[in-house]
Every structure is written in structure tokens, then in C-alpha cells.
Amino acid sequence: MTAHLRRHRWWIVRTLVLPVHIAAFATVAFFLVRLVPGDPVLQALEGTDTITPEIYAEAAAAMGLSGSIWQQLGTFWAGLVRLDLGTSTVTGRPIWQEIWDRLPATVELVLVGLTGAVLLALALGVLLLRTRSGAVRRVLRGYARLAGAVPDFAVAIFGLVLLYGTLRVVPAPIGRISPGLTLPDVTGFPILDSLLTGSWDVLGSMLAHLALPVAVMVLVYTPTIWKQLALGLDESAAAPATLFRIASGATRPAIYLSIMRRAAASAVVMIGALFGGLVGGVVVLEQLFGLGGLGQFALDSVDSVDFLGLQGFLVSIAAICLIAFFAVDIVNMLLDPRRRPGTAVDG
Numbered sequence: 001m002t003a004h005l006r007r008h009r010w011w012i013v014r015t016l017v018l019p020v021h022i023a024a025f026a027t028v029a030f031f032l033v034r035l036v037p038g039d040p041v042l043q044a045l046e047g048t049d050t051i052t053p054e055i056y057a058e059a060a061a062a063m064g065l066s067g068s069i070w071q072q073l074g075t076f077w078a079g080l081v082r083l084d085l086g087t088s089t090v091t092g093r094p095i096w097q098e099i100w101d102r103l104p105a106t107v108e109l110v111l112v113g114l115t116g117a118v119l120l121a122l123a124l125g126v127l128l129l130r131t132r133s134g135a136v137r138r139v140l141r142g143y144a145r146l147a148g149a150v151p152d153f154a155v156a157i158f159g160l161v162l163l164y165g166t167l168r169v170v171p172a173p174i175g176r177i178s179p180g181l182t183l184p185d186v187t188g189f190p191i192l193d194s195l196l197t198g199s200w201d202v203l204g205s206m207l208a209h210l211a212l213p214v215a216v217m218v219l220v221y222t223p224t225i226w227k228q229l230a231l232g233l234d235e236s237a238a239a240p241a242t243l244f245r246i247a248s249g250a251t252r253p254a255i256y257l258s259i260m261r262r263a264a265a266s267a268v269v270m271i272g273a274l275f276g277g278l279v280g281g282v283v284v285l286e287q288l289f290g291l292g293g294l295g296q297f298a299l300d301s302v303d304s305v306d307f308l309g310l311q312g313f314l315v316s317i318a319a320i321c322l323i324a325f326f327a328v329d330i331v332n333m334l335l336d337p338r339r340r341p342g343t344a345v346d347g
Helices: 002-031 040-043 054-060 071-082 093-129 136-143 152-166 190-197 198-239 238-246 252-281 283-288 294-304 306-334
Strands: none
Touching: 002 071, 040 054, 040 152, 054 294, 071 283, 093 136, 093 190, 093 198, 093 283, 093 306, 136 198, 136 252, 152 283, 190 198, 190 294, 198 252, 198 283, 238 252, 252 283, 252 294, 283 294, 283 306, 294 306
16 A cells, blocks of 8 residues: 555545445434334325225335335335435425425524634633633633533523513514515525525525524533633643744744644534534424424424434434534544544654
């Protein structure tokens, strides 16, 4: 094996095994969905005057639910290889289309919320590096201990009661835009589409409606990111590389940038984990604020015992999470080559 190939083997291997990991999660999702109580075929045939064995068998076959569990798994895999997750029994549309129609809006909400949380964590990091006040440092450390302590739905409900129910300073939680306005559809990402089409009234209404849910995400998830970043800052600030830069007369911004770059690796891992989890887990916020999104499709699938829809949702979330973790590895390597798997670091 050449030196060039050995140097790049770690990400080549990760790329090759990514489909294998997705396949494994898809298989797990297949069996998990079968644990949901209820008969999806009878649910799909609800309203039919007479359900004969022939009608039941025909509907089960159309849904890929006929035969033994292993035959169903084979049907599932045959469709997955063709990128066909079946047809939703709720809407009658292809599940890929249902997911794709909702995924951009959910991803956009998660990205905006996490971007705000990252920016706040970075600001706290700069403050920690600049301050010499013990009291400020204790407050910053205390804020990090809030990681995972407060659920997002509790903060959201409190915000709705205070800012909408009492003060009336935020719009009603009835969707992304005010009634009477129409979302433009170019890429599927509502904010981006509003910018591309110059729909400034729609953009203004959307930003007003998203202000509270985004603020909730920033308040709840910043401590998780900040906790990892703060740990890395302590280590990086005392590292020989930092002491060398100080001794060589580097400017303060250059020193801070070096410390933040080396400290960010563990925080990047947490951001990747949060992104993957939130794409599937932001359903509570989407429900509270009437935003729809991918989580709404999952809830509708559970309520209607739509095995294929729920199956497609789980496979999509698994794929997004695994791709996000792969991207995290790439970013970590760019931030600090010493963290590249297989790299030997000289002492």
C-alpha cells in the first residue's frame, strides 16, 4: 500500500462502510416498526364496506406486508435498493416524496437553531479567554452544567405563556407564516426560498414566527456545546503550542484563534450528534409552534399505524445521522490533523 493511500485510507474506508451502516440501521428499523401494536392493513382498509380475505391479501401485498417476516424483509430490501420506500397509506403518495417535502423545513429550523447555539458558545469562549474575573468564570462554568438539565418543550411552553399568552410580543404559534401569506417553493427551504424570490413580507413573517422556537433551541442546546468547548479551551490554553505563540509575540486574536481551533474538535462532535438527533427529535417544538415538518409525518404515521411511513422516517433519520457523523470526522481532521484516525503523533 502506497504512503498516499495509507494517508487517506481512514476516510476511504469510512466512505465505503457508510452504506453498510445505513443498511444495518434500516434492518433494525424494519424490526422495530413491527413492534408497533395494530394492524396497518386493516387501518388502511378502514372505511371499506366489506373486507374479504382476498381484499386483505391484496392490500397486504401492495404494502409489502404479505408473507412471513423474512419475506417482508426481502420485499423491504428490494425496494430500498431501488430507493423505493413504498407508498404512504395516509396520503397515498410515495414516502420518499413525503419525506423530501418536509425534510428541508425541519433541517433549516435545526440549522438556524444550532447556528445560534454555536455562535453563543463561541462568544462565551472568547469571554472565558479574555476575562480574569473569578466570578465570571464561575458563572460560565455553572452555565455549562445546565447541559441536558432543562427540556426544550418546558422552555417552549414557558416562552409561549409569557411572550404570547401574557405579553403578546410574539405571533400566535400557528405555523411558519401569518394567515393569508403563501410560502414560495424553489428549493424547499422556506427561508432560503423567501430570499431567492424576494418575498420580504413572507420572510419577515417567518422570522417573527421562528424567533421563539429558535431562541428555545439556542437556550437549551448552547450549554451542551459550551460544556465541550470549555473543556477543550482549558486543555488548549495550557498546551505547548499556545505557550510558544505567546512567547513568540503572536497577536492576541491569533492566539485566541489557535486555541479555539484546537479546542473545537470535541464541540464539533457534539454539534454533529445534536444535528442528527434534532432532525428527528425537534418534533415537539414543531408541534408546539404548528410548524409541521418531518416530525409531523412521523406522528401521522404512528397515529395511522402506517408501517411503511414510520419505516421510511426511521431509515431517513438513520442515514442523516450517519452522514452527519461522517462530516464531523472530516471537519475534525481539518481542525486538527492529529485527530485523524491512524495518525501517529510524535511526543
